[in-house]
Amino acid sequence: MSLLVSYLVLPVEKTSRHYLTVCFIIAVCILQLGFIIPLGAQPEQCHDAITPNDMSSDLMCAFSGACLLAGGFAAISWGFLRSLSIHLQICWQVVPGRKLFWSSLLAGWGIPILFASIALARTGVSYRFGDTCHINHDKALQDYWGPLLAFAAVSTILQFATLGYCIRVYIRALFKDDGTSQSSSGLPSHNGSVKTVTAGQAYRRVQKAIGVQWRGIVIVVIIIVNVVFLAVVFVSMDNTQQAVLQNYGKATPWLSCLVINGGNKNMCLDKVKGLATPEPEVMAVLILMSLNGIWTLLFLGRASMIPAWIELIRNRFARKHDFVSVDAKGLSAIGRPYEIITSPPPQSADTPKIPRAAVVVTSPSSLDGDTIAALSPQSQQDYFTRDAKYVSPTMSFSTPRPPSSGRYQGREWDPVNTYARPWSPTTGKGGMI
Template identity: 50%
Template sequence: MSSNSTVCPPPFLLKSDFPELGGATNSRLCVPFLQAPGMPICCLPCPKQNFFYPDRFQKIVHATVFVDLASVICCGFLLLSFAVLPIEYTQRHYLSVCLALAIFFMQLSFIIPIGAQSSQCYDRITPHDMYSSITCALSGAALLGGGWCTVMWTFLRAFSLHLQICWQIVPGRRFFLAAQAFGWSIPVALLAITLSITGVSFRFGESCHINSHMGLQTFWAPLLTVAAASIVLQAITFGYCVQVYLRSLFEEKGASQVTGGSGLPYSNSIRTVTARQAFRRIQRVVALQWRGILIVIMILADNVYFATVFLAFDGTTKKTQQNIALGFKWANCMAVNGGDKYACLDIAKTIVIEERNALAVLFLLSFNGILALLLLGRPTIYRGWYELIRNLFKRPKKEFVSYDARRLSEPGSSSYEMLDKRTDPMVSRPESKAGNGILKHPVPPPLQSSTVLEYNPATFSAKLRERAEAEGKGYSPYTRPPYSLRTPSLTSPFSSFKETQDYFASRTLHPASKRGDESVSTPPYSPYQDSPINSSDPSRRIQSPYGTPDQDIGVAK
């Protein structure tokens, strides 16, 4: 290594001093300064990006780490809210939860190198790859796997929205199971293929990215295919919405036209009603899912931009005649200027991607977690956390129970104190005095005002039966006449309402027995037979417990 200063100009190092023992040896940037066989080859020190960009670039790259940290915190907070808070605060859905989880995995790729605090270089000219650094392997796998999961769940969200709007199909359990199967298995399978064939290494920024070898075939082409399918589905869905909206506008005049005098609408007006109903349904779906639609559009746009920038970056590393010529031109500039990179930045811009594009990619990748919280989260999440924390530190209130409180099923006098407000005011509860106190006898539930008063055998018939037994008369209850299909007779055992008379009960049910007239036979007593006596003695009337003393009780004849 002592001959490095005489063989390789600064800042280059002699390649032979660093044997290929590990790391991403294909990522070395080495050039022969003398075009002669057997001459030494000089390589640029690691990391290479420090010589192609100004010093502020590396400071900005380090600043993106704090954005990544904030993004991971926001995404983790969103996932924790989905898991802890009730659904009325989060309005969670498995498509939103899985998309947020995929973004969280992708954001972890930028945090893993911070915790590891490992160098990006295997030696002075060789960067680490996934075989030489576990940090590189984890960060690269999280980035590629999280990116694949994000694109897949974005496609599933776009497909679900397309089914609901265009085909009026609400995804159910089958769609849920298929989404879980394809949303996780396909990214895992393609990630395994990508890592085994292409691999990852420290190429750009603080985390590992996919290598250029077979990167287009194993990663970028399948990823862009799924992203393109999502874009097509989203475009078809929006095209259908615009078509329905325009049809409802242009056919509005036809909806008011009717046929001549019939009052029936034309066929185009019927189609207008259908178009309006479809447009209202689309409005409801879009109003509920506009956040998901917006994040799908933004993630798809980011993925397309990432793919464009990284594919352009891979193009600068290929060994083409143009790249080799530009590389020699820049190396000679560095050798002539003694390793002053600022003197050769104009040439370096033609070799690598532009500084603004590189920083835009890093910041957009770091901002996805914050974007997920803003669009997938709802303002009610914060109120839900407030209620949860307040309930944790809030003492439970002691419930006040009255000493006299009893269940309605318990017997006792208190069971009859709580009367319904619809209780009939004419019904009173009998009271009996015992000693100095008043005993309240339990009575049946009071009659409601909406209940029709019916014939009560416990009161009216019982009194009549007692009178009949006291007079020695037999009690003959009413018997229903036998049914017959012939025409009934004109006589009826019942008299009309106008012919009914007040019934006056007396000791002798027939007046002939009182006068001693034996010629008049006393008919057998029946509660349904009126007495012919028209007495006006109010003391001989039977009093109903539900009526006033002045009321007469009329019975059928």
């Protein structure tokens, strides 16, 4: 649920959300509701001394069972669609478009709803063990477990096919170095089709795709393994119960022990071996299914979401200020750091004109005492009226100098040393050779 809230609130560059990821997380959340709702409701499992409650006698059982069936099938179906999308991108270079988007939405939610409705109508759910309602045995294999295992098998085949293609591309890149072939020709290469793609190019493309999709691949494999394990345990439990119903001789020791001990089942637990699925297997299934949400958060969550949430909360609860310009904000923070020195007194006709640049704007805090005293009103008369003597630097070339002060003083121009043609008085021409 936290991932869905992050996808809804945070920007896409922080979450890298995608419709396949969002729908897969929603399916996992629906699956988890089947285990979370009974924890808060604390339903009554038994209808009477020997009959458990089912979907017709307990509304909470019907709701939690529907979430479990629909969420489990939706997780498998969206895992299949994600495996198909990755397979098409990596192996066939097909970019998913709008048609695949609408087809995925229709199949990803329509098929789970269809099979969950069929299972609820034909088979039903009841409190078979624990506080969660599970599907009954009658017609469960053909109505629910069979199609679910079929989708899981196809998803597994696609995953292994994609993995095999990646291994093949990696091996080709190891034994075929396309760098020499590309460097031997100076002409640009146009590799526009799959057949002309070199081993190195295919490896780089696959490496980039795997680097983006590896989290989704891992979480899909984990969910498929958990759901398949759940299906195998439930099918095994149903087959064991059917075998007991067909041969009551296997249950004779258990029934005899109950009669002798007055119905105390705790005294007869050693007689139940072979009549039911061991409790550790069932508890392992429930624990694995309850951990799917944690695995989804670990693999589909991104580290960039944490600073994005911190920044969002900080901006939300930060104190709002009115708009103030940067200069005004600096003046209010420091006080009054700037002081305009009093302009010079009015000038008469006899005094020389003082330029307008003589009005100085400075900061008193950045000046020492001597400077402030020199800029005081008493010293402004001397400062602006005295004659400043200009001393020309030694290496200054800003003023013209007479020819005698040049570096060629006392020398005559020799056309031979300068590689120039001597001036001819008849033609009046000369210049460089």
